[in-house]
Amino acid sequence: MLSRTADSLYWLGRYMERAGNNARGLQVTLRMASLTGAVDRRNNAWRALLTVSGAAPGFATTGQELTQDAVVRYLAAEAKNPSSIRSCIEAARSNARAVRTALTVDMWEAVNETWSESRRSTDDTFTPDHLPAFLDWVKSRTVLFNGAYADTMLRDEAWSFVRLGTMVERADNTARVLDVHHHALMGAEEGGTLAHFQWQAILRSVSALRAYHWVYHARLDPQRIAELLILRPELPRSMVACYARIEETLDGIATLHGGRRGEAHRLAGEMHARLRFGRIGDIMEGGLHEFLTATVNRNLELGRQIQGFYLQA
Structure with missing residues (x-):
């Protein structure tokens, strides 16, 4: 191609x-x-x-x-x-x-x-x-x-690149939504009315309000919201689900190209592993804002690496 x-x-x-x-x-x-x-x-x-x-x-x-x-x-x-x-x-x-x-x-x-x-x-x-x-x-x-x-x-290169673009954009959006509202997730579990509206807004921004109640069967809780959108693979717009598909898609493209890989593949694998084996308690303790800002920046770098490896003539 x-x-x-x-x-x-x-x-x-x-x-x-x-x-x-x-x-x-x-x-x-x-x-x-x-x-x-x-x-x-x-x-x-x-x-x-x-x-x-x-x-x-x-x-x-x-x-x-x-x-x-x-x-x-x-x-x-x-x-x-x-x-x-x-x-x-x-x-x-x-x-x-x-x-x-x-x-x-x-x-x-x-x-x-x-x-x-x-x-x-x-x-x-x-x-x-x-x-x-x-x-x-x-x-x-x-x-x-x-x-x-x-x-x-067909599950060929054309499909792979459309899917890759979709997932890179989706991962970026979820990380940005959480990062912008990180202050609403770092307070006490019982927030006021405004905090509750903000928690709902975060979930609605990624069409996940009903998914939250289905998974947790509980009232809105900031740590669970962060866990759902970062670490739960069953949510299609969670960060871990997006990076799993990015890594899978890049591996599929590499296979079609005789196994040729570059920094984009390493970076995608690293980001997926970080999320796959991460724990929400550690993320919150280490600083949710710092974690999400780093993720947004690494996603930008991933996009640059994909562009340089595959998309520039």
Whole structure:
């Protein structure tokens, strides 16, 4: 497979996953803001969302005041923000078009129809009355895309690079969500009302609220939330589950290339092992923020190593 083809497939997976993550984050923050508006006059929930999405520096350059409307439009529709939902859909379609013959019909239709419908959005789409429906639609389209490539692609290199991009992006998002809200998880077990809302928001950001109750059959507890999202392999968006799939996928690609491996494979294996054999008590004692910040940084390095080893001609 040509490097440029692998690059387009990898970023197709990343951009579609990012669009869904941003939609989920916006939904959760809208809910959080409506419930805690009286105690969050500094708009900390919106500031946190910008940090999770990696868009805080870009938003600062706009000179806009940090308000709900400004952040929503920047993360959902701003063309100058490469991580906005509309920008992600545009980039995903561009990458899909470049490798059209490597995709199944279902994959192409999922991406192309999403792009076509997104271009019909107007300023009214992002008003309070219409935004929830738009975010639900984005989530459903990303789920459709994930299902299309999971159910219709041959398990070959093309599938491997789409999956690799999806999992790298997903691991990064889960780590960032936890890191931004680490202060809410490092307090006492019995938090106040605001802490409880924050715990719910963390779980909703990765679609894991119901999974938490299914696994633990207990009230929300910050250490258990951290354990679920970091160390429980049965949760698809947990960090350990993502890195297990990253390592597995990289090993599969290496096998197709005669066993050739590089720093990306070593780093993925190291990160997976660290999580697979980790204990939440040790992580919390050593500093949750430090652990998560290190993970985000290593994930960035993993992305660079994948790019250099496989995706650059």
